[in-house]
Amino acid sequence: MMNNMTLNAIPVLTIDGPSGVGKGTAALRVAQHLGWHILDSGALYRVLGQAAIKHGVAFDAADALEALAQGLEIEFLPDSHTGDTRIVLEGTDVTQAARSEEGGKAASLVAAIPQVRAALLERQQAFCQAPGLVADGRDMGTVVFPHAVLKIFLTASPEERANRRYKQLKEKGIDVNLPGLVKQLVERDTRDSQRLVAPLVAADDAIQIDTSHLDIESMVQKILTALHTALQHKGVVSSNQGSQ
Ligand code: C5P
Secondary structure (H helix, E strand, O other), rough: OHHHHHHHHHOEEEEEEEOOOOOHHHHHHHHHOOOOEEEEEEHHHHHHHHHHOOOOOOOOOOOHHHHHHHHOOOEEEEEOOOOOEEEEEEEEEHHHHHOOOHHHHHHHHHHHHHHHHHHHHHHHHOOOOOOHHHHHEEEEEHOOOOOOOEEEEOOOOOOHHHHHHHHHHHOOOOOHHHHHHHHHHHHHHHHHHOOOOOOOOOOHHHHHHEEEOOOHHHHHHHHHHHHHHHHHHHHOOOOOOOOO
């Protein structure tokens, strides 16, 4: 188990926000630039959704889902062909199903259960390893890493987010239609924002960035600049060290 000393000593950058806002891509690029570890917390909820389907557990069966979450046998493996991460559940590759919009819906249903969130908390905190961690999700800055050195909250209009998601899914060969995607995205955001535990909300001390008119490169640069300033304030880097 991570103790508070360990959690406080290693710098964490949290990137939260609604679906399709570009969190995953931004987090990956920032982590690669810094040489830090990455936590895609949504993937954990997505895998749990797949585990529930595989084991015939209903999405509202709190006790059974808690037990599944506690024993979740999951691996994240690099995919040399696509450069993406392969998601492996109990030895089976479930990447496609987990990353689909249906997979997102299953994730958001199981994620609304407080016992499930509690069961996955330490597993997420264990990703906090030197030299640092970039964590993306919905409650990274509010619940999982409240001590983060910098908290970013990304926003963009639902139409823009659905468009980005559409392109992303098409590129991965996943068949989707745009109007259906907007509807699913809004439904998922509503459920994520209105749940009682760890709802989708910006931390009080988060920096909010509207990404509607930003390309990924500008987004990454803004985050890196903000991080450099935050690390300077904490005395982690000296003011004459460059951010690049
Ligand atoms: O980020 P991603 O779209 O992969 O997340 C899938 C779902 O998992 C979200 O819609 C949300 O319900 C849930 N989630 C969460 N808390 C997180 C990350 C994801 O509840 N930190």
